[in-house]
Amino acid sequence: MSFTLAIVGRPNVGKSTLFNRLVGKRLALVDDQPGVTRDLREGDARVGDIRFTVIDTAGLENANDESLPARMRRLTERAVDMADVCLFLVDARAGILADDIVFAEILRRRAGKVILAANKAEGAAADAGVIEAYSLGLGEPIRLSAEHGEGLNDLYSFLLPIEEEFKARADANAPDIEVEVGDDDPDAPRPITADRPLQIAVVGRPNAGKSTLINQIIGEERLLTGPEAGITRDAISVQKEWDGVHMRIFDTAGMRKRAKVQKKLEKLSVSDGIRAIKFAEVVVVLLDAEIPFEVQDLKIADLAEREGRAVVIAVNKWDIEDEKQEKLRNMREAFERLLPQLRGAPLVTVSARTGKGLDRLQAAIMKAHTVWNRRVSTGELNRWLSDMIERHPPPAPQGKRIKLRYITQAKTRPPGFVVMCSHPDKLPTSYSRYLVNGMREDFDMPGTPIRLVMRGQSDQNPFKGRRKKNAGALKKHLGSLPKAKD
Structure with missing residues (x-):
């Protein structure tokens, strides 16, 4: 059992940079402009030999209406409530601002444990800001530089008694567990467990409803949503046991056409989404029922197929559709015509707002994952290949x-097959498609x-000339033996 630490503070004080430093990876997007982070991002952090869960939060904004900054603030306050420790970050070079005083008072009321840290504290220019941080009344500030990795030893000293407290609590409550050890089948699909959940990425164009859908699946407002397009910037993962199956679901930024992506931050967001596709096992391509199968939707689905992921097509906002049967029939026809490389992939209709159709979506994800792991015996494959050749040489x-x-299956995830043949370079692509279909x-x-x-295989007989070669070797060997005396 490890503790949870939430990094909170004003926008642009270096929370995401410190988050990346603690987890040892560039997971969170970092940019010079304030307000880059909007959702809560969790990661496995380490300082020395102390391991814990760290949460990167959006910058605290002094707003209480229904605007986007106010919704971001409420999400950050939720992280404060759920965290065991809050690391309050201030900017040592900018000094203590009025918003810092307001947020220090909020943390004093809502947080159980608060650690104060003055970031960007490298050099003498930050001395005044570090001294000024004492005025917040949250104890001695840690002098940090998230960019250069300075001050982590002091952070370790603050976290060590907290880690010892949680370790003692975990030892007192730990049940006795019996572990059964058995032989694993190397060809069997890997078991889905809480430690190794099924990886799912939800992708699509901006404002398709990806964050709303994931919130509906996990049953809480974990991800920031709203009518504005492009709210999500990072690829955020949440873990959920969905109908008895442990899953990690990645919410990704909306992907626009490449020509429209000009800003550096949006390029980083799209790259983060593509990385989520590469790490996923099943990709859910979310479409808008009002305008399905636009060119960008097709490109996103094709990207998932080229990366070798199992694909599920989900059509959102189905609750506001009037002519459902006709619309569904037209979409199925368009799907088969526009995405022949994904022929037969599940197409399900859902409503992220009402939660209708989530049971069908979960069943489609599990079926796609099962097919993605399918293995066919070599005997079955070669009998099938003979029939296919007889039907169409x-x-x-x-x-x-x-x-x-002959044909054999070389791998799964996705299924990969090797056909041994003569003149493979002259076999047309159309015949390969015939075999795949x-x-x-x-x-x-x-x-x-x-x-x-x-894969090519020579027509030459591998045993040709072998008898003559072996006979010569035998004759040479017999000649070297000593002759028997009379």
Whole structure:
């Protein structure tokens, strides 16, 4: 059992930089402009031998209406309530501002334990700001430089008694656990556990409802939402046991057309979303029911397929659609026509606002994951290949017949197959597509990416000339033996 530490403070005091320093990775987006972070981001942090969970929060704004800054403040206050320790960060170079005094009073009332730290404290120019931090009445400030990694030893001294307290509490409440050890099947799909949950990325265009959908799945307002497009900037992950299955769901920034992405911050957000796709096992492409299958939607789905992820197409805002049956029929036809590489992938309709259709979405995700892990025996594959060749033989370019000798499955996640054949470079792409489509239908692998590799095999008999070679070696060996005496 480890404790949770929330980093709070005004915008642009270096909270995300310190978060990245503590987790040892560049997880949070960092930019010179204030207000980059909007959602709560959690990470596994380490200072020396102390391990804990750290939460990066949005900058505290002095607003209480329904505006975006006010919603960000309420989300940060929620992090303060749920954290065991709050690290209140101030800017040593800017000094103590009026907002710092207001937020110090909020933390004094709401937080159980507060550690004060003056960031950007490298050099003599920050001395005055560090001394001024004493006026907040939160004890001695830690002199930090998140950018250069200075002051972490002092932070360690503050965290050590907290870690010892939580460790003692965990030891007192720890139950006795019996562990059964058994043999694991290397070819079996990995077990989904709380430590290794199923990784899901929700992607789509801006304002498709990705954050609202995830909030509905986890049953709480964990992610910042609103009518404004492009609220989400970081790829934020949340963990949830959904119908008995442990899942980690990534909320990503909306991806616009590349030509429209000009600002550096938006480029960083899109790169973060692409990275989430690469780490995911199942990608949910969320469409807007009013304008489904725009060019950008197709590019996002194609990206997920090229990365080899299992894909589920979800159509949001279905509750406001009038002609549901006709709309669904048209969407299925467009899906088969515009995304042939994902033929048969699940297409489900949901309403992130009301929660309708989430049971179908969960079932589609689990089915896509099962297909993504599917393995077919070599015997089944070769019987299937013989039938496919008999039904439609491969072409004979320039009169040279292409022989498909055998097929085997080389990998899963996604399924990958190798066909040994003669003249693989002359086999047309259309015939490979014929085999892939037949594989989808005959082995029940709809929608998942299938990798089919043609590998050359020589027609030459490997045993040709071997008898003559062996006979010569035997004759030489017999000649070297000593002759028997009469």
